Amino acid sequence: MSDVTMTVNGKTVSRAVRGNELLVEFLREQLRLTGTHVGCDTSQCGACCVHVNGELVKACTIFAAEADGAEVSTIEGQANPDGSLNVIQQAFQDHHGLQCGFCTPGMVMAAASLLKENPKPSEQEIRHYLQGNICRCTGYHNIVRAIMAASGQEVEGGAIAAE
Amino acid sequence: MYAFEIERPKSVDEALAALGAEEAQPISGGQTLIPTLKQRLAMPSKLVSLSGIDELRYLRREGDALMIGGGATHGMVAREAATDFPGLAKLAGKIGDPAVRNRGTIGGSIANNDPSACYPSAAMACGATIVTNSREIAADEYFQGMFMTALEEGEIVTGVRFPIPQASAYMKFEQIASRFPLVGVFVARFADRVGVGVTGASNNGVLRWREAEEALAANFSPDALADVTAPRASDMIADLHGTAEYRAHLIPVMTKRAVAAAE
Known part of the structure; x- marks a missing residue:
């Protein structure tokens, strides 16, 4: 075991971790931040995406000890300070960007990274950026529309209604 | 995963000292090694994480070469x-996905020498030099077959020096599930020669x-290339x-x- 200290969603936390403890295990099991999901555990699906020092990272493919001293953001830290959904989360709701919701935390974290690097991405750029995030409901069209809308761009054809 | 300890040295010297321990293994970005550990295909007693070593995280121009930590x-x-080497920048920008690219490192890729890794093709085509903590190795001598390199036990890749070509491009035909190249080719044109590095294809690794x-x-x-003898x-x-x-x-x-895309 070794001691780690990191900032998670703005709060400093210190805990003892096993050498082989993944960051996603640390977040879910020690901190009970279960919004970060484990879909595949093989770094393919992206449901575990979080930000480490501002960069998109798969939390199943980094050890907790490697995040010692880092600033970590998870889906739980994404809402506005008053608890309302942030622009990306609201756009996912407005444009039916989620169906079962399992991939959504990773999608929202990936979208936030994309819009930080590229505030007005094209549809092609969005699809390319989401290469490491799998939606097994295959709800990609509305996810892409939600991210377009979150970036303040016109959404072609509007949302496909759930009913 | 089997149980192991993990150390996070702050300098190359500290890392080398930590790697002196029995069954210690270096880990860089971990985007290959962590999945390998999960499958219990490796059983180190100690992992020495190189991800906290700031002195290895740089790119700098050295005359006609680009030195990458x-x-x-x-x-x-x-x-x-x-700006300096767009062919290599584009190769790097197409490895894995954005989250993988934020962790995976050039040193880790070069040390692992996966037969389908992208960087070795550029290193071979450009005649790059692999720099370790103790010596410099020409790419032609460094890559020795699938997952085989000239690295000794406890030796780590501290950098790769690429002569910058006048024009270059990397083209990969993606294996659609893994997005590793089924075949990837890096072409580099210099004033006096052309280099062609091929990854993903051969049983003997990059060629x-x-x-x-x-x-x-x-x-x-x-x-x-119309009448040129192709690899067998x-x-x-x-x-x-x-x-x-x-x-x-x-x-x-x-x-x-x-060749058509080289810029």
Whole structure:
């Protein structure tokens, strides 16, 4: 075991971790931040995406000890300070960007990274950026529309209604 | 995963000291090694994480060469090499996905020498030098077959020095599930020579297609490859994603595309 200290969603936390403890295990099991999901555990699906020092990272493919001293953001830290959904989360709701919701935390974290690097991405750029995030409901069209809308761009054809 | 301890040194010297322990293994970005550990295909007693060593995370111009620290992530290379060496920046920007590129490093990729890794093709085509904590190794001598390199136990890749070509491009034919190259070709044109590095294809790992290098040095155009002897299918990887013949066929196809795209 070794001691780690990191900032998670703005709060400093210190805990003892096993050498082989993944960051996603640390977040879910020690901190009970279960919004970060484990879909595949093989770094393919992206449901575990979080930000480490501002960069998109798969939390199943980094050890907790490697995040010692880092600033970590998870889906739980994404809402506005008053608890309302942030622009990306609201756009996912407005444009039916989620169906079962399992991939959504990773999608929202990936979208936030994309819009930080590229505030007005094209549809092609969005699809390319989401290469490491799998939606097994295959709800990609509305996810892409939600991210377009979150970036303040016109959404072609509007949302496909759930009913 | 089996149980192990993990250390996070702050300098190369501290890392080398930590690697002196019995069954200690270095880990850089971990994008290959962590999945390997999960499958219990490796059983180190101690992992020495190189990810906290700031002195390995840099790109800098050295005359006609680009020196890249072993700890530079693919994301850093994609961003910071874009002006000096666009061919390499584009290669880095297409490895894995954005989250993988934020962790995976050039040093880790070069040390692992996966037969389908992208960087070795550029290192071979450019005649790069692999710099370790103790010596410098020419790419031609460094890569020694699938997952085999000239590295000794406890030796780490501290950097890779790429001579910057006048024009270059990397073309990969993606295996659609993993997005690793089924075949990837890096073409580099210098004032006095052309380099062609091929990854993903051969049972012997990354290779140089020397016949193509000679033809392209005389005439740098896709047409120059029309009558050039292609690498033999008998040496190629065959698996459910493609036969050996298919991979052999892709080598000239991707080389021509790289020549046409070189900038």
